[in-house]
Amino acid sequence: MTIEWDAGRLDSDLEGASFDTLAVRAGQQRTPEGEHGEPLFFTSSYVFRTAADAAARFAGQVPGNVYSRYTNPTVRMFEERIAALEGAEQAVATASGMSAVLATVMSLCSAGDHVLVSRSVFGSTISLFEKYFKRFGVQVDYPALSDVDGWRAACKPNTKLFFVESPSNPLAELVDIAALAEVAHANGALLVVDNCFCTPALQQPLKLGADIVVHSATKYIDGQGRCLGGVVAGRSKEMQEVVGFLRTAGPTLSPFNAWVFLKGLETLRIRMQAHSANALALAEWLEQQPGIERVHYAGLPSHPQHELAKRQQSAFGAVVSFEVSGGKEAAWRFIDATRMISITTNLGDTKTTIAHPATTSHGRLSPEERANAGIGDNLIRVAVGLEDLEDLKADLARGLAAL
Numbered sequence: 482m483t484i485e486w487d488a489g490r491l492d493s494d495l496e497g498a499s500f501d502t503l504a505v506r507a508g509q510q511r512t513p514e515g516e517h518g519e520p521l522f523f524t525s526s527y528v529f530r531t532a533a534d535a536a537a538r539f540a541g542q543v544p545g546n547v548y549s550r551y552t553n554p555t556v557r558m559f560e561e562r563i564a565a566l567e568g569a570e571q572a573v574a575t576a577s578g579m580s581a582v583l584a585t586v587m588s589l590c591s592a593g594d595h596v597l598v599s600r601s602v603f604g605s606t607i608s609l610f611e612k613y614f615k616r617f618g619v620q621v622d623y624p625a626l627s628d629v630d631g632w633r634a635a636c637k638p639n640t641k642l643f644f645v646e647s648p649s650n651p652l653a654e655l656v657d658i659a660a661l662a663e664v665a666h667a668n669g670a671l672l673v674v675d676n677c678f679c680t681p682a683l684q685q686p687l688k689l690g691a692d693i694v695v696h697s698a699t700k701y702i703d704g705q706g707r708c709l710g711g712v713v714a715g716r717s718k719e720m721q722e723v724v725g726f727l728r729t730a731g732p733t734l735s736p737f738n739a740w741v742f743l744k745g746l747e748t749l750r751i752r753m754q755a756h757s758a759n760a761l762a763l764a765e766w767l768e769q770q771p772g773i774e775r776v777h778y779a780g781l782p783s784h785p786q787h788e789l790a791k792r793q794q795s796a797f798g799a800v801v802s803f804e805v806s807g808g809k810e811a812a813w814r815f816i817d818a819t820r821m822i823s824i825t826t827n828l829g830d831t832k833t834t835i836a837h838p839a840t841t842s843h844g845r846l847s848p849e850e851r852a853n854a855g856i857g858d859n860l861i862r863v864a865v866g867l868e869d870l871e872d873l874k875a876d877l878a879r880g881l882a883a884l
Protein backbone atom coordinates (compact mmCIF):
# COMPACT_ATOMS: atom_id res chain seq x y z
CA MET A 482 0.00 0.00 0.00
CA THR A 483 1.35 3.43 -0.87
CA ILE A 484 0.94 6.09 1.77
CA GLU A 485 0.06 9.55 0.52
CA TRP A 486 2.40 12.15 1.99
CA ASP A 487 2.19 15.89 1.92
CA ALA A 488 4.76 16.59 -0.81
CA GLY A 489 5.70 19.85 0.88
CA ARG A 490 7.30 17.95 3.78
CA LEU A 491 9.26 15.46 1.70
CA ASP A 492 12.28 17.71 1.07
CA SER A 493 14.16 19.60 3.77
CA ASP A 494 14.50 23.37 3.43
CA LEU A 495 18.28 23.92 3.38
CA GLU A 496 18.35 27.60 2.43
CA GLY A 497 21.49 29.08 4.04
CA ALA A 498 22.44 25.81 5.77
CA SER A 499 26.07 25.26 6.80
CA PHE A 500 28.48 22.43 5.91
CA ASP A 501 27.50 20.01 8.68
CA THR A 502 23.82 20.29 7.86
CA LEU A 503 24.39 19.94 4.12
CA ALA A 504 26.60 16.87 4.73
CA VAL A 505 23.67 15.13 6.39
CA ARG A 506 20.73 16.38 4.33
CA ALA A 507 21.67 17.97 0.98
CA GLY A 508 20.34 16.27 -2.12
CA GLN A 509 18.01 13.86 -0.36
CA GLN A 510 14.82 13.06 -2.23
CA ARG A 511 12.00 11.11 -0.60
CA THR A 512 9.54 8.88 -2.35
CA PRO A 513 5.87 8.91 -1.35
CA GLU A 514 6.72 5.99 0.97
CA GLY A 515 8.17 8.55 3.36
CA GLU A 516 11.44 6.73 4.09
CA HIS A 517 13.85 8.60 6.39
CA GLY A 518 17.05 7.14 4.90
CA GLU A 519 18.11 7.77 1.31
CA PRO A 520 16.34 5.34 -1.04
CA LEU A 521 18.56 3.01 -3.08
CA PHE A 522 17.32 2.74 -6.67
CA PHE A 523 18.64 -0.57 -8.00
CA THR A 524 17.33 -0.42 -11.51
CA SER A 525 18.99 -0.24 -14.89
CA SER A 526 16.04 1.28 -16.72
CA TYR A 527 12.76 3.11 -16.14
CA VAL A 528 9.26 2.68 -17.54
CA PHE A 529 7.15 5.31 -19.26
CA ARG A 530 3.45 5.94 -18.93
CA THR A 531 2.89 6.04 -22.67
CA ALA A 532 4.82 5.98 -25.92
CA ALA A 533 4.45 9.76 -26.06
CA ASP A 534 5.90 10.04 -22.54
CA ALA A 535 8.89 7.91 -23.64
CA ALA A 536 9.43 10.14 -26.67
CA ALA A 537 9.24 13.31 -24.58
CA ARG A 538 11.72 12.00 -22.00
CA PHE A 539 14.14 10.83 -24.66
CA ALA A 540 13.92 14.22 -26.35
CA GLY A 541 14.64 15.89 -23.01
CA GLN A 542 11.33 17.81 -23.22
CA VAL A 543 10.11 16.26 -19.96
CA PRO A 544 12.49 15.66 -17.04
CA GLY A 545 12.81 12.09 -15.83
CA ASN A 546 14.98 9.02 -15.87
CA VAL A 547 15.54 6.93 -18.96
CA TYR A 548 18.44 4.60 -18.19
CA SER A 549 20.87 4.39 -15.25
CA ARG A 550 23.93 5.07 -17.39
CA TYR A 551 22.33 8.51 -17.90
CA THR A 552 20.71 9.23 -14.54
CA ASN A 553 19.86 7.34 -11.37
CA PRO A 554 18.07 8.98 -8.43
CA THR A 555 20.50 7.62 -5.78
CA VAL A 556 23.51 8.72 -7.81
CA ARG A 557 21.90 12.13 -8.28
CA MET A 558 21.46 12.50 -4.50
CA PHE A 559 25.18 11.87 -4.03
CA GLU A 560 26.03 14.35 -6.80
CA GLU A 561 23.85 17.05 -5.25
CA ARG A 562 25.31 16.51 -1.80
CA ILE A 563 28.89 16.76 -3.10
CA ALA A 564 28.01 19.88 -5.12
CA ALA A 565 26.61 21.47 -1.95
CA LEU A 566 29.73 20.59 0.06
CA GLU A 567 32.23 21.76 -2.58
CA GLY A 568 30.22 24.91 -3.34
CA ALA A 569 29.82 23.79 -6.96
CA GLU A 570 26.95 24.47 -9.37
CA GLN A 571 26.97 20.81 -10.35
CA ALA A 572 28.74 17.54 -9.57
CA VAL A 573 28.98 14.42 -11.71
CA ALA A 574 29.69 10.99 -10.20
CA THR A 575 32.03 8.47 -11.83
CA ALA A 576 32.93 4.80 -11.37
CA SER A 577 36.32 5.57 -9.76
CA GLY A 578 38.71 8.42 -9.07
CA MET A 579 40.58 7.61 -12.27
CA SER A 580 37.41 7.82 -14.35
CA ALA A 581 36.81 11.27 -12.82
CA VAL A 582 40.21 12.37 -14.16
CA LEU A 583 39.56 10.64 -17.49
CA ALA A 584 36.14 12.25 -17.93
CA THR A 585 37.47 15.71 -17.05
CA VAL A 586 40.27 15.63 -19.62
CA MET A 587 38.24 13.83 -22.32
CA SER A 588 35.45 16.38 -22.09
CA LEU A 589 37.61 19.52 -21.95
CA CYS A 590 40.68 18.78 -24.12
CA SER A 591 41.27 17.95 -27.78
CA ALA A 592 44.24 16.83 -29.84
CA GLY A 593 46.76 19.65 -30.02
CA ASP A 594 45.88 21.08 -26.60
CA HIS A 595 48.55 21.48 -23.95
CA VAL A 596 48.03 20.61 -20.27
CA LEU A 597 50.22 21.19 -17.23
CA VAL A 598 50.19 18.49 -14.56
CA SER A 599 52.04 18.82 -11.27
CA ARG A 600 55.00 16.47 -11.10
CA SER A 601 53.87 14.86 -7.86
CA VAL A 602 50.39 13.57 -8.81
CA PHE A 603 48.99 10.07 -8.23
CA GLY A 604 50.83 7.38 -10.26
CA SER A 605 47.86 6.28 -12.39
CA THR A 606 47.12 9.93 -13.21
CA ILE A 607 50.65 10.29 -14.61
CA SER A 608 50.20 7.05 -16.62
CA LEU A 609 46.87 8.29 -17.99
CA PHE A 610 48.50 11.48 -19.29
CA GLU A 611 51.78 9.87 -20.41
CA LYS A 612 50.54 6.64 -21.99
CA TYR A 613 47.08 7.53 -23.23
CA PHE A 614 46.32 11.25 -23.59
CA LYS A 615 49.69 11.79 -25.31
CA ARG A 616 48.75 9.09 -27.82
CA PHE A 617 45.73 11.17 -28.80
CA GLY A 618 47.79 14.29 -29.35
CA VAL A 619 47.47 16.07 -26.00
CA GLN A 620 50.77 17.71 -25.02
CA VAL A 621 51.75 17.38 -21.36
CA ASP A 622 54.38 19.10 -19.21
CA TYR A 623 55.03 18.62 -15.51
CA PRO A 624 55.94 21.74 -13.49
CA ALA A 625 56.96 21.43 -9.83
CA LEU A 626 53.81 21.71 -7.69
CA SER A 627 54.69 24.66 -5.42
CA ASP A 628 56.55 26.85 -7.91
CA VAL A 629 53.82 29.19 -9.22
CA ASP A 630 56.33 31.09 -11.41
CA GLY A 631 57.33 27.77 -12.98
CA TRP A 632 53.69 27.18 -13.98
CA ARG A 633 53.51 30.65 -15.53
CA ALA A 634 56.72 30.02 -17.48
CA ALA A 635 55.45 26.62 -18.71
CA CYS A 636 52.26 28.06 -20.27
CA LYS A 637 51.84 28.01 -24.05
CA PRO A 638 49.18 29.66 -26.24
CA ASN A 639 47.38 26.26 -26.42
CA THR A 640 47.46 25.51 -22.66
CA LYS A 641 43.94 24.39 -21.72
CA LEU A 642 44.20 22.84 -18.27
CA PHE A 643 46.27 22.94 -15.08
CA PHE A 644 45.98 19.76 -12.97
CA VAL A 645 47.25 19.56 -9.35
CA GLU A 646 46.97 17.61 -6.13
CA SER A 647 47.46 19.76 -3.05
CA PRO A 648 48.65 18.50 -0.61
CA SER A 649 50.75 16.06 -2.61
CA ASN A 650 51.39 12.40 -1.86
CA PRO A 651 53.52 11.35 -0.03
CA LEU A 652 55.54 14.50 0.80
CA ALA A 653 52.65 16.87 1.66
CA GLU A 654 53.82 19.67 -0.61
CA LEU A 655 51.26 22.39 -1.32
CA VAL A 656 50.53 24.95 -3.97
CA ASP A 657 48.87 28.30 -3.32
CA ILE A 658 45.60 27.45 -5.09
CA ALA A 659 44.39 31.08 -5.34
CA ALA A 660 47.71 32.21 -6.89
CA LEU A 661 47.77 29.28 -9.31
CA ALA A 662 44.16 29.93 -10.37
CA GLU A 663 45.16 33.50 -11.31
CA VAL A 664 48.02 32.23 -13.46
CA ALA A 665 45.74 29.66 -15.13
CA HIS A 666 43.05 32.23 -15.89
CA ALA A 667 45.55 34.83 -17.15
CA ASN A 668 46.67 32.18 -19.67
CA GLY A 669 43.17 31.11 -20.71
CA ALA A 670 43.38 27.76 -18.88
CA LEU A 671 41.18 26.07 -16.27
CA LEU A 672 42.55 24.89 -12.91
CA VAL A 673 41.58 21.35 -11.85
CA VAL A 674 42.34 20.28 -8.25
CA ASP A 675 42.30 16.65 -7.12
CA ASN A 676 40.92 17.27 -3.61
CA CYS A 677 41.11 13.65 -2.50
CA PHE A 678 43.49 14.15 0.45
CA CYS A 679 41.63 17.06 2.07
CA THR A 680 38.02 16.53 0.94
CA PRO A 681 35.67 19.54 1.10
CA ALA A 682 35.68 19.17 4.89
CA LEU A 683 39.22 20.62 5.04
CA GLN A 684 39.66 22.51 1.75
CA GLN A 685 37.27 23.94 -0.82
CA PRO A 686 39.33 24.66 -3.96
CA LEU A 687 36.43 26.23 -5.91
CA LYS A 688 36.13 28.93 -3.23
CA LEU A 689 39.87 29.61 -3.68
CA GLY A 690 39.42 30.17 -7.43
CA ALA A 691 39.86 26.70 -8.92
CA ASP A 692 37.44 25.79 -11.72
CA ILE A 693 36.99 22.05 -11.23
CA VAL A 694 37.46 19.62 -8.34
CA VAL A 695 37.95 15.89 -8.84
CA HIS A 696 37.84 13.20 -6.19
CA SER A 697 38.56 9.58 -5.66
CA ALA A 698 35.52 8.95 -3.45
CA THR A 699 37.15 5.59 -2.75
CA LYS A 700 39.27 7.34 -0.13
CA TYR A 701 37.91 9.64 2.58
CA ILE A 702 34.43 10.18 1.13
CA ASP A 703 33.66 6.52 1.72
CA GLY A 704 36.26 6.56 4.47
CA GLN A 705 35.81 2.94 5.42
CA GLY A 706 37.48 1.06 2.57
CA ARG A 707 34.37 -0.43 0.96
CA CYS A 708 33.61 1.04 -2.48
CA LEU A 709 35.30 2.55 -5.53
CA GLY A 710 33.96 5.76 -6.97
CA GLY A 711 34.76 9.29 -8.02
CA VAL A 712 33.22 12.67 -8.68
CA VAL A 713 33.88 15.84 -10.70
CA ALA A 714 32.45 19.18 -9.52
CA GLY A 715 32.40 22.68 -10.98
CA ARG A 716 30.33 25.08 -13.08
CA SER A 717 27.39 23.63 -15.03
CA LYS A 718 28.97 24.80 -18.30
CA GLU A 719 31.94 22.44 -17.92
CA MET A 720 29.98 19.74 -16.05
CA GLN A 721 27.58 19.40 -18.98
CA GLU A 722 30.58 18.37 -21.11
CA VAL A 723 31.62 15.83 -18.44
CA VAL A 724 28.06 14.45 -18.30
CA GLY A 725 28.05 14.08 -22.09
CA PHE A 726 31.27 12.07 -22.06
CA LEU A 727 30.18 9.83 -19.17
CA ARG A 728 26.77 9.04 -20.64
CA THR A 729 28.38 8.05 -23.89
CA ALA A 730 31.46 6.24 -22.61
CA GLY A 731 29.84 4.68 -19.54
CA PRO A 732 32.16 4.87 -16.49
CA THR A 733 29.25 6.00 -14.31
CA LEU A 734 28.82 5.30 -10.59
CA SER A 735 26.89 2.31 -9.28
CA PRO A 736 23.82 3.38 -7.25
CA PHE A 737 24.91 1.08 -4.44
CA ASN A 738 28.28 2.84 -4.19
CA ALA A 739 26.52 6.23 -4.33
CA TRP A 740 24.36 5.13 -1.40
CA VAL A 741 27.44 4.09 0.61
CA PHE A 742 29.11 7.44 -0.16
CA LEU A 743 26.00 9.34 0.95
CA LYS A 744 26.41 7.65 4.34
CA GLY A 745 30.15 8.42 4.31
CA LEU A 746 29.53 12.11 3.71
CA GLU A 747 27.36 12.36 6.81
CA THR A 748 30.39 11.75 9.03
CA LEU A 749 33.01 13.28 6.72
CA ARG A 750 33.93 16.36 8.75
CA ILE A 751 33.99 14.51 12.07
CA ARG A 752 36.19 11.81 10.56
CA MET A 753 38.55 14.25 8.82
CA GLN A 754 39.04 16.14 12.06
CA ALA A 755 39.73 12.93 13.97
CA HIS A 756 42.12 11.70 11.24
CA SER A 757 43.89 15.07 11.28
CA ALA A 758 44.16 15.20 15.09
CA ASN A 759 45.65 11.69 15.21
CA ALA A 760 48.03 12.50 12.34
CA LEU A 761 49.23 15.77 13.88
CA ALA A 762 49.88 14.10 17.24
CA LEU A 763 51.79 11.26 15.56
CA ALA A 764 53.80 13.67 13.37
CA GLU A 765 54.81 15.71 16.45
CA TRP A 766 55.74 12.52 18.31
CA LEU A 767 57.72 11.06 15.39
CA GLU A 768 59.69 14.30 15.05
CA GLN A 769 61.02 13.73 18.59
CA GLN A 770 62.08 10.11 18.10
CA PRO A 771 65.70 9.03 17.62
CA GLY A 772 66.11 7.28 14.26
CA ILE A 773 63.69 9.66 12.49
CA GLU A 774 65.55 12.12 10.28
CA ARG A 775 62.67 14.15 8.93
CA VAL A 776 58.86 14.23 9.12
CA HIS A 777 56.78 15.60 6.21
CA TYR A 778 53.45 16.95 7.48
CA ALA A 779 52.01 20.39 6.74
CA GLY A 780 50.68 20.69 10.30
CA LEU A 781 54.22 20.88 11.70
CA PRO A 782 55.82 24.34 12.08
CA SER A 783 58.95 22.72 10.54
CA HIS A 784 57.06 22.24 7.23
CA PRO A 785 58.19 24.92 4.75
CA GLN A 786 54.58 25.67 3.73
CA HIS A 787 53.00 25.50 7.18
CA GLU A 788 51.65 29.08 6.92
CA LEU A 789 50.07 28.40 3.51
CA ALA A 790 48.53 25.19 4.84
CA LYS A 791 46.96 27.10 7.74
CA ARG A 792 45.52 29.67 5.32
CA GLN A 793 44.26 27.24 2.70
CA GLN A 794 43.08 24.25 4.77
CA SER A 795 41.15 23.98 8.03
CA ALA A 796 43.27 20.98 9.15
CA PHE A 797 46.19 19.07 7.69
CA GLY A 798 44.80 15.65 6.77
CA ALA A 799 45.79 12.10 7.57
CA VAL A 800 48.93 11.42 5.55
CA VAL A 801 52.27 11.64 7.37
CA SER A 802 55.54 10.58 5.79
CA PHE A 803 58.95 10.35 7.44
CA GLU A 804 62.55 9.43 6.68
CA VAL A 805 64.31 6.92 8.90
CA SER A 806 68.07 6.70 9.47
CA GLY A 807 69.44 4.16 7.00
CA GLY A 808 68.16 3.10 3.60
CA LYS A 809 65.67 0.67 2.14
CA GLU A 810 66.55 -2.16 4.55
CA ALA A 811 65.97 0.06 7.58
CA ALA A 812 62.64 1.27 6.17
CA TRP A 813 61.52 -2.30 5.43
CA ARG A 814 62.60 -3.45 8.93
CA PHE A 815 60.52 -0.61 10.43
CA ILE A 816 57.44 -1.57 8.37
CA ASP A 817 57.76 -5.31 9.06
CA ALA A 818 58.11 -4.74 12.81
CA THR A 819 54.62 -3.19 13.09
CA ARG A 820 51.96 -5.69 14.13
CA MET A 821 48.64 -3.82 13.90
CA ILE A 822 48.97 -1.18 11.18
CA SER A 823 48.08 -2.59 7.74
CA ILE A 824 50.89 -2.86 5.19
CA THR A 825 49.10 -1.50 2.12
CA THR A 826 49.37 1.51 -0.15
CA ASN A 827 45.70 2.39 0.20
CA LEU A 828 44.56 5.36 2.25
CA GLY A 829 41.35 7.03 3.27
CA ASP A 830 40.33 4.29 5.66
CA THR A 831 39.52 4.12 9.36
CA LYS A 832 42.38 1.58 9.58
CA THR A 833 45.90 3.04 9.59
CA THR A 834 48.11 1.94 6.70
CA ILE A 835 51.88 1.95 6.18
CA ALA A 836 53.83 1.74 2.91
CA HIS A 837 57.28 2.14 1.38
CA PRO A 838 56.68 4.50 -1.58
CA ALA A 839 60.06 3.89 -3.31
CA THR A 840 59.26 0.20 -3.90
CA THR A 841 55.45 0.39 -4.27
CA SER A 842 53.51 3.47 -5.43
CA HIS A 843 56.65 5.09 -6.90
CA GLY A 844 58.47 1.84 -7.79
CA ARG A 845 58.03 2.30 -11.55
CA LEU A 846 59.96 5.59 -11.57
CA SER A 847 63.67 5.46 -12.40
CA PRO A 848 66.03 6.10 -9.44
CA GLU A 849 66.69 9.52 -10.91
CA GLU A 850 62.99 10.39 -11.25
CA ARG A 851 62.46 9.25 -7.67
CA ALA A 852 65.32 11.42 -6.46
CA ASN A 853 63.82 14.41 -8.33
CA ALA A 854 60.47 13.73 -6.70
CA GLY A 855 62.11 13.58 -3.27
CA ILE A 856 61.12 9.94 -2.69
CA GLY A 857 64.12 8.49 -0.84
CA ASP A 858 64.68 4.80 -0.11
CA ASN A 859 64.37 5.67 3.59
CA LEU A 860 60.91 7.25 3.24
CA ILE A 861 57.86 5.65 4.89
CA ARG A 862 54.26 6.83 4.44
CA VAL A 863 51.58 6.36 7.06
CA ALA A 864 47.92 7.18 6.32
CA VAL A 865 46.63 7.64 9.84
CA GLY A 866 43.28 6.06 10.68
CA LEU A 867 40.95 6.37 13.61
CA GLU A 868 42.48 3.89 16.06
CA ASP A 869 43.51 5.05 19.53
CA LEU A 870 46.57 7.32 19.39
CA GLU A 871 48.48 5.44 22.11
CA ASP A 872 47.94 2.12 20.30
CA LEU A 873 49.28 3.68 17.08
CA LYS A 874 52.35 5.04 18.90
CA ALA A 875 52.96 1.63 20.48
CA ASP A 876 52.89 -0.04 17.06
CA LEU A 877 55.19 2.57 15.46
CA ALA A 878 57.51 2.21 18.47
CA ARG A 879 58.04 -1.42 17.39
CA GLY A 880 59.20 -0.05 14.05
CA LEU A 881 61.53 2.43 15.75
CA ALA A 882 63.00 -0.35 17.91
CA ALA A 883 63.76 -2.38 14.76
CA LEU A 884 65.84 0.42 13.20
Ligand SMILES: *Cc1c(COP(=O)(O)O)cnc(C)c1O
Binds near residue numbers: 578606646678
Ligand atom coordinates in the same frame (compact mmCIF):
# COMPACT_ATOMS: atom_id res chain seq x y z
C1 LIG B 1 43.37 6.87 -5.24
C2 LIG B 1 43.57 8.17 -5.91
C3 LIG B 1 43.11 8.37 -7.22
C4 LIG B 1 42.44 7.28 -8.02
O1 LIG B 1 41.24 6.91 -7.46
P1 LIG B 1 40.56 5.45 -7.72
O2 LIG B 1 39.27 5.60 -7.01
O3 LIG B 1 41.49 4.45 -7.15
O4 LIG B 1 40.41 5.31 -9.18
C5 LIG B 1 43.29 9.62 -7.79
N1 LIG B 1 43.90 10.62 -7.11
C6 LIG B 1 44.38 10.45 -5.84
C7 LIG B 1 45.02 11.57 -5.15
C8 LIG B 1 44.22 9.22 -5.21
O5 LIG B 1 44.71 9.05 -3.97
